[in-house]
Amino acid sequence: MPNCAYTECLDSMYSMRRFGIILGLSTITSILAGLGNPQRTFSAIHIAGTNGKGSIASALATILQIAGYRVGLYTSPHLIRFNERISVNGRPISDEDVVASWEAVKSVHQGDREPTFFEFSTAMAFYEFARRRVDFAVVETGMGGRMDATNVVSPALCIITNISLEHKTYLGDTIAAITGEKAGIIKPGIPVVTGVTQKSAKTVIEKAASANSAPLFMKGRDFRVRRTGKDRFSYLGIDNHWTGMQTSLLGGHQVDNAALTLAACEILMRGQDRLSRDHIQSGLVQNRWPGRLEVVSQSPYVIMDGAHNLMAARRLGRFLQDALAGRRITMVAGILDDKPYESILKDLLAPCERLIITRPKIDRSLPPETLEAAARPLISDIQTIFDVGDAVRHAIATSRPEDAVCIAGSLYVVGEAKAALDESGGTLFQV
Structure with a gap:
């Protein structure tokens, strides 16, 4: 061969x-x-x-x-x-x-x-x-x-x-x-x-x-x-x-x-x-396990977690409420179509003030309009940016040093976010 x-x-x-x-x-x-x-x-x-x-x-x-x-x-x-x-x-x-x-x-x-x-x-x-x-x-x-x-x-x-x-x-x-x-x-x-x-x-x-x-x-x-x-x-x-x-x-x-x-x-x-x-x-x-409550920046505080099922989303929501109390949190999220996305969003968005909806390249990802319809009763500040890297860049660029950004909802979202970070050589955080 x-x-x-x-x-x-x-x-x-x-x-x-x-x-x-x-x-x-x-x-x-x-x-x-x-x-x-x-x-x-x-x-x-x-x-x-x-x-x-x-x-x-x-x-x-x-x-x-x-x-x-x-x-x-x-x-x-x-x-x-x-x-x-x-x-x-x-x-x-x-x-x-x-x-x-x-x-x-x-x-x-x-x-x-x-x-x-x-x-x-x-x-x-x-x-x-x-x-x-x-x-x-x-x-x-x-x-x-x-x-x-x-x-x-x-x-x-x-x-x-x-x-x-x-x-x-x-x-x-x-x-x-x-x-x-x-x-x-x-x-x-x-x-x-x-x-x-x-x-x-x-x-x-x-x-x-x-x-x-x-x-x-x-x-x-x-x-x-x-x-x-x-x-x-x-x-x-x-x-x-x-x-x-x-x-x-x-x-x-x-x-x-x-x-x-x-x-x-x-x-x-x-x-x-x-x-x-x-x-x-x-x-x-x-031990290190990337993409699971992984902190990649302190100013602004940027954390990535796949939170790809309901139990993981609840754990992440509790962590954000406890560890980041007092910070303005932006959630960057995309979810796959085989997940209970409405329940996941409730847990992820409870401690957040802003949501940026994105869509990983995998064909099983939910359309942003589906996520937006589910998120509207939960949070008022919503924006859609289809490309994960662009969504992360925008979230960081529009956050203050004391704010926090969480990237979650799917390990595919986290993977694309990490790839964007690697490609930037860390310049995403020089805002």
């Missing part, structure tokens, strides 16, 4: 999105078999849930890398470049590696249907992790769990973060049904860490763990955290009691995410002598 340029590879992969979302394991299993089953060459940590998957995954990858392991990290979506989805030891793979893994997967695909974008990228990730001989791969599910393309790994540990109503067309329209799909990652005898709070969700996970004879560790029952400051906490764990812990990620919910991270580390420590409390403490502080 002739060599494929990086842009041609991506064009080919993005064209797969026309097949939409197809849940099932037969196609990914066939592809991986053709590649020699690369997913069997590393220890996996498999993470499902509604929110917090990426924050926990990146924290665990950082901690394990500090402990001296070679670590792969597979997450989605990317913010600016596809390469971000597949990283090894904290670095996204190179363009050349993208091409090589694409060609490897393309050469072995045999099946009744074309793979979806997510199936193809998952196979690329596992191929690359095997080629790079990672010790651990921290793998985030795309949607659900039971029939998610990532659910072909034999994990050392499973994590289910939390559950809220999402992707109801594919996962079910109740908390219990959605939890059942997420709990599909639970494997026989493999420990499970979870932070679910609803009674129905707990019941489903307990039954799934019991059926698989999988040790289950639940936040609030087997481990817990006690906040001692804005980002500091004590951890009362399964085997340990650690004080003076700190997370670098903003938002009170990140302490809850850190609790799951620490519980996972405790379980890993039982079989990994190289992993210590010092590695864990350093990893939490050094």
